[in-house]
Amino acid sequence: MNDLGIIIIGIVILCLMGFGMRGFFTNPDVPLALRVGVGAIGGGILALVVRGIKARLSKHKIENPKEVEK
Secondary structure (H helix, E strand, O other): OHHHHHHHHHHHHHHHHHHHOHHHHHOOOOOHHHHHHHHHHHHHHHHHHHHHHHHHHHHHHHOOOOOOOO
16 A cells, blocks of 8 residues: 555656646757756656655564563
């Protein structure tokens, strides 16, 4: 279930990035190579952020607090 949440968060972030950079990507004066490069860099950064969130959640899931003996 955590994977589904991470996927949804990634899609939402990607949509917000695309909406925010809509003017840049639709501008005919900007070369296509630059638009593709910026999109690839943005996608890579998004992948790193999602991967970091997933690693942190899995680390939190693995580390269970030890019970205190009385």
